[in-house]
Amino acid sequence: MSDCLFQRYRAHVLDVLRRIVPDISEDLLARVELTPTRDPAHGDMATNAALIAAKPARRKPADIAADIATSLLGVEGIASAEAAGPGFVNITLNHSVLQDVIPAVLKAGESFGDSQIGKGTKVNVEYVSCNPTGPIHVGHCRGAVVGDALANLLDKAGYDVTKEFYINDAGNQVAALAWATYWRYLQAIGSTMDAEAFNAITPNGLQYQGEYLIPIGQALAEAHGTSLAEDGAKPAPAEKWFTLVKDFAVARMMDGIREDLLTLGVKHDVFTSEAKVLADGVTDRAIKMLEAKGLLYEGVLEPPKGKLPDDWEARPQTLFRSTEFGDDVDRPLRKSDGTNTYFANDIGYHLDKIERGEQVLVDVLGADHGGYVSRMKAAVKALTDGKVALEILLCQIVHIVRDGQPVRMSKRAGTFVTLSDLLDEVGKDAVRFTMLTRKSDAQMEFDLDAVVAQTRDNPVFYVQYAHARCRSVLRAAEEMLGAEAVTSAALETVSLKALIADAEIALLRRIASWPRTIEGAAAAREPHRIAFYLGDLAADFHALWNRGRDETTLRFLQENDREGTLARVALVAATAMAIRSGLAVMGVEPVEEMR
RNA sequence: GCGCCCUUAGCUCAGUUGGAUAGAGCAACAGCCUUCUAAGCUGUGGGUCAAUGGUUCGAAUCCAUUAGGGCGCGCCA
Structure with missing residues (x-):
């Protein structure tokens, strides 16, 4: 049985349509949709x-539409089908079909909603x-959350996903980092050079003056004493210290970045160093490939x-014919x-990938x-003759607001809001959910x-509260019926006939649409x-x-109605599972109770 | 000047890839607690989907033009 109700019944619709219009093309059949209805009066699907x-x-x-409706009436599980509007066919399912979603969810657990549309395609999300060159700040946060959730989403949709981080450790910026770190090192071993004095001897000027480099300078002093400087804590020639200090600083910065990302719940599978890609000669090879194709001049x-x-x-x-x-x-x-x-x-x-x-x-x-998008797409297209797709997701700016006032960020002064500041203040789960x-x-x-x-x-609170309420009901149910009666396995087999109220059916319908939500979001690359x-x-x-x-018969736990209670408890358990499955994609922890 | 993104209710935003009468929360208005479920709930009002033209059975969605906002624009990464 297919996990997804909509796929299952779409297949029935296609069968019927082929009978009614025998010569219809596959192209047109591919455009036939079966979607949830917006208005419950239109049935369950249309x-x-x-x-x-x-x-x-x-x-x-x-x-x-009328012919289709008539034929669909013969399909098992369809309670009614009728033509409506300009030519839609609205389908109402038997309650039992929706009720059967519950054991499917309970059996699948958090893997409920997993799809195979990705067919194991290897996707790299960078x-x-x-x-x-500094602590990760809030400007990076949105991309971090969106990228991570997108990777989770694609994984759930059946892609073979690699989460990747590219370390820009080869350019002028890390050179500037090395100089700034060296300045802090000199201070740590007793130099009294101020920013202005050091700026005067730094190629391209002293850039990173934030205090976050002070401990790095001290660590360098502890590891190497005064050996990287001339006597009297005077600056030594760059050849004597540059590579060592640069590597040391980059490694420390990356440790900090990795730690902050971990606090945000982001864990990359692969970290690739720009310097290493260069050293391995991949870049030269890429340039030669483009040259061989006559694309350079x-x-x-x-x-x-x-x-x-x-x-x-x-x-x-040297120019690349990206035009x-x-x-x-x-x-x-x-x-x-x-x-x-x-x-x-x-x-x-990108060639390396x-x-x-x-x-x-x-x-x-x-x-x-x-401004970078079209040239990079052009390059990948040129390298692979269009065989590999490069997709670029641009995350627009996030403005941090407190008390209705924008929170200023100034990187130059070193007073920007860091990611860890933000996480300290509102917590990982609220940050992740809100960014999505x-x-x-x-x-x-x-x-x-x-947030x-x-x-x-507050959507974070609202969703967490729903899960906490589910858990609360399940705890109470254990109390009332005994723990063994409300395990997932036990609830898979209970009779669900009692679930017929509108609000219960609406909830079932929503749970049933989780798999197609995953597929739609994955295909569109839209984790939000x-x-x-x-x-x-x-x-x-x-x-x-x-x-x-208002209506006490709709309360979940009823002392005098064991069958109905078990059915509703099963519904609650399935709801909790669906919420957990969704939160897992977002990288948010479900809570057991609200405090 | 050019390119990309955005413009939907008073506010913040959705809109399932072109579907039916465009939705939700907040705010506004009217009700609801001596709590087996009020950090809340029920109901009401609120729209020329920035504008104009086009494509078709059908457009907030696609195309063109215009207006407003954001980002970017040769040896920064």
Whole structure:
């Protein structure tokens, strides 16, 4: 039996349609949908089959709909089917079909909703990938959560997923980190050089002046004493310390980043170093491949329109013909001094992923990388002749708000809000859930007060509260019926005939649509849909709970009705399981009770 | 100037890839607690889906143009 009701009955609809319109094409059949109805008055599910088939059959949609409806009446489990609106067929299922969802959920446990649409396709999801030059800050947080949830979602949908972090440890930024760390090291061994004095001797100037490098400098001093400096804590020539300090600082920064990510519940499978990709020669190989395809040339770019940089002058560079793959202008692979651009290294890195056998590459990036999308897609297309897809998810900016006022972030002054600050304040689960309550391509306000509020309008609270209520009912049921009567295994076999109230059916219908929610969200790469599904599921459960306030027969536990009580307890257990299954995708822990 | 993203109720946002009368929470209004289920619940009002044109059985959704907001735009990563 298929896990998904909608797939199962869609197959019946297709059978019927083939009989009524024998010569219908497979293309058209693929467009036939069976979807949950928005309005319960329209039954449990509706199909557009007649609307699709009307044109090739040269009949009115309503007539075909009527024929389909009549034939569907013979299908097991269908209580009624009728033509409606412009040519829909509304289907109402027997209560027993919806009730049978419960044992399926209880048997599957948290794997309820697992799908095979991914067919084991190897997908690499790269996310966070911040520079290892400072603590991870809130700007990276959304990408971290979205990437992680997307990876979980694709995994649940049957893809073979790798979670990956790219360490940008090869460019000017880490050189600047090394210099700044060295400054803190000199201070740690007694130098009194201030920022201004050190800035004067630093190539490109002293950049990272935040206090977070002070302990790193002290650690260097502990490990190496004064050996990295000249006598009297004076700066030594860079050759003497640069590589050592750089590697030391990057390693410490990555430790901190990894730790912060772990606190956020994010754990990557693979960390790939830009420096290592370079050292392995993958980047050179990628450039040679592009060259062999005739896609590189020496040229001079037009100056950018509008804002002309002050120091602009025409210089020849090695350019990649990205315009042949839909980009606006060709892009430089080498700077005028002959060294690689970041783009060139990134092409090498993507080739590395491709050579590892990844079939779909997903990059989760911040909105400030928007200008980067088309060139990187062009590069992957060029390298693989279009065989590997690169998908890029841009996460728009998050504005942190407190008391209705924006919280300022200034990286330069070192006073930016770090991820660990945010986690300390509102907790991992609230951060993760809230970051998934918007589609990622829309800007978002993150209200520090609202996300911890224990009120109806806080979706984190609302969903957790539903789960806690479920658990509370199950605990009470154990008390009343004995623990062995309410185990999952025991509840799989109870009679569910008592579950016929509207609110109970509505909840069952919602649970039944979890598998197709997973498939839709995975196909669209939209993890936020899981948050909204859980909100709806919680609303249905709370509605049922509240119905019991007025109508006592709808309360879950009834002393004088063992069969009905067991049926409702099974429903509650299935609801809790569906919530847990959804929270697992989001990386949020379900709570047992609210405090 | 160009490219990408966004614009849906007073506010914050959904809208299941083109489906039926566009939804939810907050706010507003009207009710509901000596709690076996009120950190809450029930009901009501609230819309030219930024604008215009197009595509078709059917458009908030796709295309074109326009307006407003965000991000980006050769040797930063």
